[in-house]
Amino acid sequence: MKIRILGGDGGVAPGCHTPSFLLDKKILIDAGSAAANLSLEDQKEIDYIFISHSHLDHVKDICFLVDNMFTFRKKPIELISSPEVLESLKQHIFNDKIWPDFSALSNGRSPILSYRPVTDSVELEGYQIQLVPVSHTVPAVGFLIKDQAGVSIIVTGDTGPTEEIWTVANREKKLKAIFTEIAFPNHLQSVADAACHYTPRSFSKEVLKLAKYPPFYIYHLKPEFRKELGREIKALKIPKLKLLKLNQRYTF
Ligand SMILES: [Zn+2]
Ligand SMILES: [Zn+2]
Incomplete structure (x- = not known):
C-alpha cells in the first residue's frame, strides 16, 4: 500500500496545500x-475520490481535476462518501452555479463524474475501505483502508474528540499508521472545540482511547500556527508521532 502526500496543511499559503492523499495510482483520499x-498524466489515472467531508479545503481540487480530465475520460471519476456528504457536493458545488454539474455533462463518451454513496464499506482495487463517522461541524467520515493481507491504515479526516474510529482502530491486527489532524494550538482550545478540531492537548486525550497504537502522522496544522504547534506537539512526548511531510511517499 503506497500513500503519497499531495497536501496535508490546514490552510492555503505559499508552500501550504490542503489535504489530499494518493493511494497507489487510482484512488484519492480527499482532494484539497x-x-x-x-x-x-497522473491525474488521468484517478478513478476514485473518497471524500471525508464537504469542507472546501478537502474538496476544492475535485473541481479542477474533473475540468482537466473533461476530454480524456472514458468513464466517470467516482466520488465516494456518505450520502450526506455527496448530497452537499451536489447541492452546493456541482450545481451549475458554483461549478458545472459534471455528472450530467458528457464529453460524448461518458459523464465525467458519478456519485457512489456508501454507508459502510466498499471494495475496490484490492482494498476494503470502511467509512467511519467522526465528529466534525458537518457530516464527516474517516477511513479504515485495508489490503488483502489485512494490513491497514486509518485516515481520520477532520475531527474533534470522537469514539467510533478508535474502537475500529483497536480491533485491527495489522494497523500500520494513523493519519490524523491537529489544527489549532492549545491557547485556541475554545475555537478548536467550536470548530470540532484537535489541539495538541485534546489530541493527547484521544490517544488514551487506544489500547496500542502504530505511528501517528499528524496533519491539518493551520499555517499561521505551524511553529507554535510544532513546539506544542513535540512537548506531548508521545512516542511514534510524526508530522506529515508534503510530497512524502509512505509504503505500508
Ligand atoms: Zn473540516
Ligand atoms: Zn479541513
Whole structure:
C-alpha cells in the first residue's frame, strides 16, 4: 500500500496545500490539492475520490481535476462518501452555479463524474475501505483502508474528540499508521472545540482511547500556527508521532 502526500496543511499559503492523499495510482483520499500537485498524466489515472467531508479545503481540487480530465475520460471519476456528504457536493458545488454539474455533462463518451454513496464499506482495487463517522461541524467520515493481507491504515479526516474510529482502530491486527489532524494550538482550545478540531492537548486525550497504537502522522496544522504547534506537539512526548511531510511517499 503506497500513500503519497499531495497536501496535508490546514490552510492555503505559499508552500501550504490542503489535504489530499494518493493511494497507489487510482484512488484519492480527499482532494484539497490533487489538481495542483499531481501531474496531468497522473491525474488521468484517478478513478476514485473518497471524500471525508464537504469542507472546501478537502474538496476544492475535485473541481479542477474533473475540468482537466473533461476530454480524456472514458468513464466517470467516482466520488465516494456518505450520502450526506455527496448530497452537499451536489447541492452546493456541482450545481451549475458554483461549478458545472459534471455528472450530467458528457464529453460524448461518458459523464465525467458519478456519485457512489456508501454507508459502510466498499471494495475496490484490492482494498476494503470502511467509512467511519467522526465528529466534525458537518457530516464527516474517516477511513479504515485495508489490503488483502489485512494490513491497514486509518485516515481520520477532520475531527474533534470522537469514539467510533478508535474502537475500529483497536480491533485491527495489522494497523500500520494513523493519519490524523491537529489544527489549532492549545491557547485556541475554545475555537478548536467550536470548530470540532484537535489541539495538541485534546489530541493527547484521544490517544488514551487506544489500547496500542502504530505511528501517528499528524496533519491539518493551520499555517499561521505551524511553529507554535510544532513546539506544542513535540512537548506531548508521545512516542511514534510524526508530522506529515508534503510530497512524502509512505509504503505500508
Ligand atoms: Zn473540516
Ligand atoms: Zn479541513
